[in-house]
Amino acid sequence: MIDALAAATPPPVAADRSGERIVLPGQAPDGQHILAVLLKRSYSIVPGQRCRRTAKDRKLVSGDVHFGDPMNSTVRYESDFVPLKLATDVVLNASAYAPNGRPVEELIASVEIGSVIRSVHVIGDRRAHYRSGGDPVFGDPLPFTVMPIRYERAFGGVDVRSDLKVACPYGRNHLGRGFAIRNAPEVVESLELPNIELPTDRLTPERFCCGHFIHMDQLPEPAGFGWTMKVWRPRMLLAGVMPADAALARELRRAYRQVVPAEQRAMYDQTELPPMNFRFFNGASDGLVLPYLRGDEVVRTKHLTTEGRLDFMLPGDEPQINIDIGDGAKGPAMRLHTVMIRLDEGELDLVWCGAIPFPGPDWLPEMRQLNIEVT
Numbered sequence: 001m002i003d004a005l006a007a008a009t010p011p012p013v014a015a016d017r018s019g020e021r022i023v024l025p026g027q028a029p030d031g032q033h034i035l036a037v038l039l040k041r042s043y044s045i046v047p048g049q050r051c052r053r054t055a056k057d058r059k060l061v062s063g064d065v066h067f068g069d070p071m072n073s074t075v076r077y078e079s080d081f082v083p084l085k086l087a088t089d090v091v092l093n094a095s096a097y098a099p100n101g102r103p104v105e106e107l108i109a110s111v112e113i114g115s116v117i118r119s120v121h122v123i124g125d126r127r128a129h130y131r132s133g134g135d136p137v138f139g140d141p142l143p144f145t146v147m148p149i150r151y152e153r154a155f156g157g158v159d160v161r162s163d164l165k166v167a168c169p170y171g172r173n174h175l176g177r178g179f180a181i182r183n184a185p186e187v188v189e190s191l192e193l194p195n196i197e198l199p200t201d202r203l204t205p206e207r208f209c210c211g212h213f214i215h216m217d218q219l220p221e222p223a224g225f226g227w228t229m230k231v232w233r234p235r236m237l238l239a240g241v242m243p244a245d246a247a248l249a250r251e252l253r254r255a256y257r258q259v260v261p262a263e264q265r266a267m268y269d270q271t272e273l274p275p276m277n278f279r280f281f282n283g284a285s286d287g288l289v290l291p292y293l294r295g296d297e298v299v300r301t302k303h304l305t306t307e308g309r310l311d312f313m314l315p316g317d318e319p320q321i322n323i324d325i326g327d328g329a330k331g332p333a334m335r336l337h338t339v340m341i342r343l344d345e346g347e348l349d350l351v352w353c354g355a356i357p358f359p360g361p362d363w364l365p366e367m368r369q370l371n372i373e374v375t
Contacts, residue, residue, distance in 0.1 A: 026083025
C-alpha cells in the first residue's frame with residue numbers, strides 16, 4: 001500500500017514557517033571557503049503515510065548530546081553544526097520489541113530506507129564463563145520484551161583485567177560490552193556479553209579472546225542504528241587538517257620543530273597530521289551513511305515498535321534557499337545532511353544544507369549584507 005502512496009500522495013503544502021536555521025562558515029574538500037545555511041524541520045511519523053510537520057521544529061543541535069554522562073555514554077544527538085557532509089546520515093534512536101509483547105531470547109530487528117536494509121541481532125542479557133583448557137562458554141540469554149538499541153549494549157568495552165597496569169579500550173567502541181584480551185578466569189568469568197550484534201558478524205567463544213590488543217580488529221564490528229563517536233576507529237582516522245589550513249599547519253610545524261629536543265625530532269617529523277577526509281563528518285552507523293537522499297523515501301522497520309512493523313514515508317519537502325552576501329541572490333542546491341528518526345517518540349528531524357562560496361573568514365568583518373530567504 002505504501003508504494004502506491006509514494007506515487008499517489010502529493011508532497012505536503014509548504015508550512016508557513018521555514019524551520020530552524022543558522023549560517024556557518026566552512027570549507028569544501030578543495031579548500032574553497034563556503035557559507036552554509038543549515039535548515040532543520042521536525043515531523044510526526046504517520047504509519048503508512050507521509051510524515052507530517054510538527055507544531056514546533058526542534059532546534060539545531062550545537063554540540064553532541066549524550067544519553068547520560070558524556071564520559072560514560074554514547075551520543076544521542078550529534079551536532080548539526082557541520083557546513084558540509086558528503087552523504088546523508090540516517091540515524092535511529094529506537095528499541096527492539098518482542099512480538100506481541102511476549103518475552104523472547106533473541107530476534108532480528110531491521111530498518112529499510114529506499115533499497116538499503118540494515119539489520120541487527122538482538123539477544124537477551126547473558127554472560128561468559130571461563131572453562132579451563134578451552135574456549136569460554138556463553139550462558140543462555142534471558143528473555144526480554146524491550147531492548148534499547150544503543151552502542152553501550154553492542155560489542156566493545158574496556159578490558160581492565162588482562163593487564164592490571166594498563167586498561168585496554170576496544171578502539172571501535174570503548175563503551176560496549178564483551179571485550180576481553182586474555183582467556184583467564186579473572187578476565188572472562190561473568191563478563192557481560194553484547195545484546196546487539198550484526199547477524200553476519202556474531203561473537204563466538206572461538207573468537208572471544210583476541211590474545212593481544214594488536215589483534216582487536218579481528219573481533220566483531222559493533223552493531224547499532226545510532227550515532228558512532230568521533231573518537232572511535234575507523235572514524236577518528238579520517239580526521240586531519242582542513243584543506244585551506246594546510247599551508248598554515250606546515251608553517252606552524254616548522255616553527256615548533258625548533259623547540260623540539262634534537263633527539264626527538266626524527267619522531268616529530270613522522271607525526272605530521274594527515275589531510276582531513278570529509279567522510280569524518282558523517283557519523284551514522286555503518287551501512288546507514290547513504291548517497292544524498294531526496295527526502296521522500298519509504299522507510300520500513302521491523303521489531304522496532306510495539307506493533308512489530310512500521311512503514312512510513314519521509315515528507316517529500318523540497319526547501320529552497322536564496323543567499324545574498326552583497327553580490328546578488330544565489331540559490332544553492334539543497335543537500336539532505338541528516339535523517340534523525342526518534343522512533344520511540346514517533347518523530348523525526350531532517351537537516352538540509354545549502355552553501356555558497358565566499359572569500360574566507362578574514363573577509364567576514366567586511367560583509368555588509370546577509371539576506372536569506374527560505375521557501
